[in-house]
Amino acid sequence: MSATSLPVRAGPTGPSFRQRIGKATPYLLLAPGILWLLIFFILPTFQMFLTSVSTGSLDNGFKLTFSGAAYVTSLTKFGPQFLNSLLYGGMATLLTFAIGFPVAYTIAFRGGRWKNFLLFIVIAPFFTSFLIRTISWKVLLLDDGPVLSFLRDTLHLLPPDASVIGTPIAVIAGITYNFLPFMILPLYVALEKIDPRLIEAANDLYASRAGAFRRVTIPLALPGIFAGTILTFIPALGDYVNATLLGGPQTQMIGNVIQSRFLLLGDYPVAAALSFILMAAILVAVSVYARALGTEQLTG
Amino acid sequence: MSEIDVRLVDVVKRFGDSNAVDHITLDVNDGEFFSLLGPSGCGKTTTLRMIGGFEQPTSGLIELQGQDVTWLPSYKRNVNTVFQSYALFPHLTIEENVAFGLRRRGVKDAEVKSRVTDMLRLVELPGFEKRKPNQISGGQAQRVALARALINRPAVLLLDEPLGALDLKLRKQMQVELKRIQREVGITFIYVTHDQEEAMTMSDRIAVMNRGKYEQLGNPESLYERPQTRFVAGFLGVSNLLAGTVDGTADGYALVKLADDTRLRIPAALADGNTQIEVGIRPEKVRMNTPTDAIPAAANQLDGTVTDVSYVGVSTQYIVDSKSGIPMTIYEQNIERTTNGSLYRQGDAVRLSWMPEHTFVVGSAPTTAPGD
Numbered sequence: 001m002s003a004t005s006l007p008v009r010a011g012p013t014g015p016s017f018r019q020r021i022g023k024a025t026p027y028l029l030l031a032p033g034i035l036w037l038l039i040f041f042i043l044p045t046f047q048m049f050l051t052s053v054s055t056g057s058l059d060n061g062f063k064l065t066f067s068g069a070a071y072v073t074s075l076t077k078f079g080p081q082f083l084n085s086l087l088y089g090g091m092a093t094l095l096t097f098a099i100g101f102p103v104a105y106t107i108a109f110r111g112g113r114w115k116n117f118l119l120f121i122v123i124a125p126f127f128t129s130f131l132i133r134t135i136s137w138k139v140l141l142l143d144d145g146p147v148l149s150f151l152r153d154t155l156h157l158l159p160p161d162a163s164v165i166g167t168p169i170a171v172i173a174g175i176t177y178n179f180l181p182f183m184i185l186p187l188y189v190a191l192e193k194i195d196p197r198l199i200e201a202a203n204d205l206y207a208s209r210a211g212a213f214r215r216v217t218i219p220l221a222l223p224g225i226f227a228g229t230i231l232t233f234i235p236a237l238g239d240y241v242n243a244t245l246l247g248g249p250q251t252q253m254i255g256n257v258i259q260s261r262f263l264l265l266g267d268y269p270v271a272a273a274l275s276f277i278l279m280a281a282i283l284v285a286v287s288v289y290a291r292a293l294g295t296e297q298l299t300g
Numbered sequence: 301m302s303e304i305d306v307r308l309v310d311v312v313k314r315f316g317d318s319n320a321v322d323h324i325t326l327d328v329n330d331g332e333f334f335s336l337l338g339p340s341g342c343g344k345t346t347t348l349r350m351i352g353g354f355e356q357p358t359s360g361l362i363e364l365q366g367q368d369v370t371w372l373p374s375y376k377r378n379v380n381t382v383f384q385s386y387a388l389f390p391h392l393t394i395e396e397n398v399a400f401g402l403r404r405r406g407v408k409d410a411e412v413k414s415r416v417t418d419m420l421r422l423v424e425l426p427g428f429e430k431r432k433p434n435q436i437s438g439g440q441a442q443r444v445a446l447a448r449a450l451i452n453r454p455a456v457l458l459l460d461e462p463l464g465a466l467d468l469k470l471r472k473q474m475q476v477e478l479k480r481i482q483r484e485v486g487i488t489f490i491y492v493t494h495d496q497e498e499a500m501t502m503s504d505r506i507a508v509m510n511r512g513k514y515e516q517l518g519n520p521e522s523l524y525e526r527p528q529t530r531f532v533a534g535f536l537g538v539s540n541l542l543a544g545t546v547d548g549t550a551d552g553y554a555l556v557k558l559a560d561d562t563r564l565r566i567p568a569a570l571a572d573g574n575t576q577i578e579v580g581i582r583p584e585k586v587r588m589n590t591p592t593d594a595i596p597a598a599a600n601q602l603d604g605t606v607t608d609v610s611y612v613g614v615s616t617q618y619i620v621d622s623k624s625g626i627p628m629t630i631y632e633q634n635i636e637r638t639t640n641g642s643l644y645r646q647g648d649a650v651r652l653s654w655m656p657e658h659t660f661v662v663g664s665a666p667t668t669a670p671g672d
Binding site: 195197198200201202203204205206207208211215216219220 | 352353354373374375376379380381383385387388389390391400401404405448449452
């Protein structure tokens with residue numbers, strides 16, 4: 001495995017400048033990315049770790065004491081918020097999958113010449129600010145907003161004092177809406193790659209439509225399902241905008257805590273510790289999840 | 301043997317406003333190796349897909365062993381398919397691929413195992429059970445596709461250009477092997493191909509298809525020796541076609557007058573009451589003579605000039621511009637002339653001759669354009 005594509009004869013003076021450049025090409029190509037990661041990810045992460053084991057206050061300054069106090073505080077005081085994050089993120093991921101899979105399937109297999117247009121529609125909301133869209137949801141879900149007044153006053157499906165804003169339902173609905181495209185796009189890519197002849201082959205071998213779906217379509221869509229759920233679940237876990245705008249005091253997620261510790265209370269060590277715990281939890285969850293889906297299927 | 305396995309009655313398939321399959325009626329016998337042969341777009345694959353249940357005919361009837369299956373979905377038909385691209389399930393091992401059909405039918409585990417082993421032996425891939433489709437070659441994938449279909453012991457096996465993706469040498473080898481396997485399992489094969497040599501090598505009978513219909517149906521020999529249409533004459537092998545007018549009889553032969561007044565003899569039965577006909581002769585049945593050579597009295601003769609010579613080892617191919625203005629292709633086995641060093645050269649005057657019995661006549665009905 002040589003980096004150069006053509007065999008080159010080394011002259012009496014050794015490899016030429018050209019040859020040396022050729023050998024270095026892969027590293028040169030990787031360099032900007034590695035540099036970027038180093039400066040903007042590895043170093044800040046390290047810095048954050050140091051912060052998480054420091055003590056002090058914003059006024060008196062923080063000192064690196066390698067104290068575990070911030071971690072103890074994080075793990076003992078914020079159980080409900082961690083739980084909310086898991087619950088809302090998990091529910092929203094399930095919902096985006098339930099809504100997104102039929103959409104991706106239809107576009108991939110029945111889209112025909114409308115495929116690109118339909119995909120555009122899926123992405124279209126991104127053209128508006130995330131914040132604006134979430135605030136619009138607030139307007140929609142307010143007690144005298146169109147959704148509730150229709151369900152409550154017109155259809156009488158809900159009791160007169162029904163309210164959604166400030167409840168977990170509103171937060172989950174908001175997260176589901178905001179992350180739906182992150183579910184649909186990877187699912188679409190995976191489903192679109194499936195050769196329709198494989199479905200025919202399954203039918204030919206006595207699998208009904210449902211059987212072919214279960215034994216061929218789903219297993220072949222697994223990489224997309226994995227990517228879609230990860231891309232939805234991880235950002236949803238750390239999200240705080242939906243809980244801030246659509247939720248109430250009881251629907252605080254861990255993102256809200258981190259945000260307030262950092263920006264409002266100036267308690268950097270606890271905010272950093274919380275972030276680290278969240279990151280560790282996500283890493284563990286993702287690896288368990290990948291194992292459960294079968295890593296072999298995911299890679300090849 | 302004579303029991304009918306597949307019957308198509310007046311089957312039509314419309315796509316948009318054209319008939320991909322145009323009123324086909326066809327019987328395929330039990331245990332037969334039957335080929336649908338034709339150029340791309342002739343409707344052969346659509347016909348196969350309708351038998352497999354992947355397409356529904358616009359009208360007509362499809363019967364499988366006497367049972368009407370026209371509207372039966374593919375998973376309820378006792379038919380299996382070897383797809384053109386093999387369509388092996390990439391997420392399953394070879395063993396799981398081959399066992400797929402048996403598992404769906406709820407066959408017991410032990411029986412599945414032993415049948416998979418037997419089948420992989422039949423296609424000469426023992427020990428491949430645990431591999432994945434991306435770990436085997438094209439030729440091996442082709443065998444797995446065959447095993448996956450045959451293991452279900454279908455009434456009919458459908459093969460959609462299964463050798464199309466293989467290189468020439470492997471293709472030849474697989475042709476022989478397919479024929480062996482077909483004899484061994486005794487299952488009816490319906491084989492779709494655009495390769496006339498492949499169809500001739502393997503088939504008991506061939507339907508030569510063109511524009512949604514078959515133009516002629518018969519065994520390879522009758523199709524080659526007695527093609528009935530211009531299209532069949534041109535699609536199976538090379539033909540020299542000479543247009544002429546039936547003009548009297550002599551010695552029990554019909555006489556055909558060509559444009560330059562040359563008269564050719566053909567068996568009287570072939571004229572069949574027509575006046576304008578095209579006489580066909582295969583290139584290997586024409587003999588090359590010098591203008592002074594003695595020629596049997598009964599033979600047809602045509603003078604001309606050699607315009608092209610291609611030496612291809614086993615034979616030499618000549619193009620001769622005949623006096624009647626029609627270029628003729630002649631294949632001559634390389635026996636004497638090569639050893640004598642007396643191959644004809646470009647510009648040589650020659651006299652072509654052939655026996656009247658070797659001619660065929662294609663209908664003058666303009667069903668197809670030449671070169672189609």
